[in-house]
Amino acid sequence: MSMEEWIHAGTLEELKQVSSKVIKGGIAVFYHEDEVRALDNRCPHLGFPLHLGSVCNGMLTCHWHHARFDICSGGTLDPWADDVPAYDVKVENEIVWVNARPRNIGNAEKLKRRLREGLEQNIGIVIAKAVIGLVESKVPVDEIVRIGITFGTSQGNGWGAGLTILTAMSNVLPKLDTSGQILALYHGLVQVARASSGRAPRHLLGALPSSPASTERLMAWYRNCVEVRDTQGAEKVLLTAIANGSSSEQLANMMLISVTDHFYLDGGHTFDFHNKAFEALESLGASLTEPILASLVPLLRSPTRSEELHHWQAPVDLVTPLQNAFEKLQQPATSEPSFQLNEQAFVEQLLSDNALVTIDQLSRLLLGGAAPERLAQLICLAAAERIVRFHTQNEFSDWVAVLHTFTYAHAVHERLSRSKEPLLFRALYYGAMALYHDRFLNVPRAPKPRPVSGRSFAPEELLELMDRRQQVEEAAGWVAGYLGEQRDPHVLLGTLGLSLLREDAEFHSFQLYEAAVTEYDRWDQRSDDFAKQAKETCLLACTRYLAAHAPSARELPHTAKIAWRLYRGERLFEEE
DSSP, rough: OOOOGGGEEEHHHHHHHHHHEEEEEEEEEEEEEEEEEESSSOOOOOOOOOGSSSSEEEEEETTOOOOEEETTTOBOOOOOOOOEEEOOOETTTEEEEEEOTTTTTTOOOHHHHHHHHHHHHHHHHHHHHHHHHHHHTOOHHHHHHHHHHHHHTTBTTTHHHHHHHHHHHHHHHHOOHHHHHHHHHHHHHHHHHHHHHOBBBOOOOOOOOTTTOOOHHHHHHHHHHHHHOOOHHHHHHHHHHHHHOOOHHHHHHHHHHHTTTSSSSSGGGGHHHHHHHHHHHHHHHHHHHHHHHHHHGGGGGOOOOGSSSSSGSSOOOOOHHHHHHHHHHHHHOOSSSOOOOOOOHHHHHTTOOOOHHHHHHHHHHHHHTTOHHHHHHHHHHHHHHHHHHHOSSSOOGHHHHHHHHHHHHHHHHHHHTTOOOGGGGHHHHHHHHHHHHGGGGGGOOOOOOOOOOOOOOOHHHHHHHHTTOOOOOHHHHHHHHHHHHOHHHHHHHHHHHHHHSOOOOHHHHHHHHHHHHHHHHHHOOSEEEEEEEEHHHHHHHHHHHHHTTTOOOHHHHHHHHHHHHHHHHHOSSOOO
């Protein structure tokens, strides 16, 4: 090695006198048991100076959180702390030299292993450091997400909020800069770890032995198992269909038809979770078909079936008209549209208080040949409008009610853009009726946002608004002014993403942002006035919801910031 790779650490005698010292590069050098050792001076947990710690019997203890490190290798006895980088040392002519490059520097495979360990042990700082290292090492995002999905589907009770957040955040990465992408992945992976913490590993039951059953028969079996809440039977039928070579489209239809056999399961979450699981499968590939799809089956054990709920039956009976409508849908659609779709009028009808007319109009449109995907997009737009009209005089918890309808409608839109299965059209009706049930949350209706003026409309202004509680109308007015000034909406989408990721956001906020971003992009493919209004509605809905739920303690982003500063070699503590 050349001398340029070694750092002068003083004389051996000097080091003996002081026991420890910090040299160039932030390296702590110790004299212990007649040997010289060198470690990064920053505790890998939260950056406390290790030279201020205690060394005894070959063990270095950080005085802040009492993390313990082998002074020779840098390895830790406390997994939550992570290993500390160690450096080679040589002594020549009583002069101590330390190699400038740590010997246990992480490579991609080590970082992947650390990410798995962080997930297994539910340690946020370890997950954050692994994500930062992997992203900075240019490891493809899909490989990072795959680790989280593989772990999450192998633990606990199956697909849930954590895996949904991770998939949603992977979908919005193109809207974010590098730091935002790191935060998005970190949030998703931490939520997967939390959802799996303390859960036993999940073992698949296995397919039926060499079953010759057709896809149609397996679909009937699956629906029957779901009907009687037999999740074990459903899992075996599903795995048999996979083993028999059923296509992804066939599997999606089989599972989603069973989800729509009953009304609006679990307030829309069941359909939404299925959609996210299939999005993850599309992104990550067929090798994860079994664990991803099998993880959905536990959702069908005991979901709430909305046709059994009082408010779906009284004071207006929605169940019977919907069942009649589903029978009508079995009639073949005409080859040419016979019922002209007026988008604005249809959205207004969806937002009205006459559910029976909505059911009838939806049936006429479908039987007249209207594209189900387009109807789903309009139902989602109406749901976004409910959020824009949501008055802050409502109970705070009611924000989630209007959000559920929006994210459910978005999931239906995504599925119907991929499938033409007629039985899935029932999901449109459930979304429309959820919109009807939300109507009282727009009474009184929130005032139309008043565009602010006299601002620079720098993104920081919006973030400053969200540093204060309940700046819902103020933030919406800022966005209205921003759009009125013809500013770049994609910059705004990125800023809204940052406003989400800098918070200790709850599950629904992640859902909301991803749905709003995706729906915005769908409308952005058109340039007419109606599409322009629809895009503004998506942005205002996203802004109002996020502003209502900010600020938080911001503990998770703080951990990520510490991990980022450690990665960059920054000093977290300054000595006086």
